[in-house]
Amino acid sequence: MTKPPLRESTRPLLWGVLVLSAAANAVTSALGVNLVLSTAFGVVTLAAGIALIANYRTHR
Numbered sequence: 001m002t003k004p005p006l007r008e009s010t011r012p013l014l015w016g017v018l019v020l021s022a023a024a025n026a027v028t029s030a031l032g033v034n035l036v037l038s039t040a041f042g043v044v045t046l047a048a049g050i051a052l053i054a055n056y057r058t059h060r
Contacts, residue, residue, distance in 0.1 A: 010051075010055060011052070011055060014051050014055065015051045015052070017048040018045060018049055019047040021041050021042075021044040021048060022041075022045045025042045025045055027040060051053065
């Protein structure tokens with residue numbers, strides 16, 4: 001049995017994290033929730049975006 005390439009299994013997960021964290025960041029920013037929480041969601045969004053770019057560049 002062979003494992004699917006890493007690219008195929010992680011890309012949907014990274015996209016999900018990116019979309020959910022971006023939405024959470026937008027909601028917490030709009031509602032004026034604690035700045036630390038909003039910043040944490042922003043950092044997660046940025047990290048997911050960087051990971052997607054790195055994944056793309058590695059496997060193209």
